[in-house]
């Protein structure tokens with residue numbers, strides 16, 4: 001299995017590029033999506049909200065995190081069994097823990113009427129205060145990394161050979177050690193701030209705070225194996241993407257093959273046959 005890192009700066013165009021990968025049929029694990037799941041409200045235990053929302057079952061949560069049980073032949077039969085015994089539930093229900101930790105640390109003021117986290121409010125707080133941002137990062141990091149690992153595990157079980165890890169803080173969290181190659185989506189700083197302000201409707205100061213919350217994009221560019229310059233038009237980015245796609249779709253190396261599901265199954269089968277043959281010869 002090949003784990004390809006996709007990163008960049010805020011609003012540099014990671015989602016734009018990861019959508020191109022998805023359109024090309026390459027699976028993407030999106031850390032922002034995982035992070036949203038881990039701060040989701042556990043509707044069953046929330047007390048701050050006046051409205052009681054319907055409780056989601058474990059199976060609803062699989063649908064919620066985009067898990068297509070039907071298409072995963074090997075574990076399709078195992079999942080209901082395991083869920084019923086609560087073994088996987090702990091992993092996918094991390095949202096419960098993340099939500100509780102945030103409310104405990106930041107208070108009920110960061111909650112919306114329905115008890116969900118007010119992301120805009122929390123964003124304002126953490127992007128203007130490095131200490132609070134560090135606190136949030138510390139609280140969520142274990143949930144996000146286990147959420148990402150779980151997403152990778154599901155794709156591995158499906159037999160996916162190339163997986164894109166779209167992680168804005170890939171270098172900051174040292175996750176780049178897991179990935180090869182690392183793609184950095186770079187953008188001219190002036191264009192980055194303009195795109196960020198127009199997408200999020202924020203002031204220049206707020207946009208700059210968000211940019212400053214991450215390692216410098218130029219440094220990330222210098223660490224990249226592949227750079228996509230997204231300062232031009234979408235067509236220009238698509239042009240660069242075609243070359244990148246053919247690069248990441250090159251045949252797997254032996255190491256990558258061994259890390260894939262089919263590679264591991266082959267190794268297990270070969271070992272089992274080898275052991276059987278050796279036993280027969282010894283008898």
Ligand SMILES: CC(C)(COP(=O)(O)OP(=O)(O)OC[C@H]1O[C@@H](n2cnc3c(N)ncnc32)[C@H](O)[C@@H]1O)[C@@H](O)C(=O)NCCC(=O)NCCS
Nearest residue numbers: 009010031032035119122123126137140167168169213214
């Ligand atoms: C602060 C929050 C509530 C703001 O939510 P909002 O919906 O406004 O932004 P969204 O989640 O879409 O993130 C947008 C971008 O902000 C940047 N960003 C998000 N969190 C962080 C962070 N802790 N430090 C630096 N940059 C960050 C990323 O580039 C991300 O792509 C949210 O980003 C959050 O919960 N962040 C902490 C989780 C995290 O670290 N996510 C990044 C995953 S690697």
Ligand SMILES: Nc1ncnc2c1ncn2[C@@H]1O[C@H](COP(=O)(O)OP(=O)(O)OP(=O)(O)O)[C@@H](O)[C@H]1O
Nearest residue numbers: 009010011012013014015016195199230232233234
């Ligand atoms: N080549 C381009 N030309 C014009 N607009 C673009 C281009 N690429 C991206 N954009 C716009 O810039 C904004 C940021 O892009 P995108 O959301 O892909 O960035 P991102 O790196 O995923 O952001 P974040 O870090 O917040 O998740 C979006 O509004 C997007 O539509």
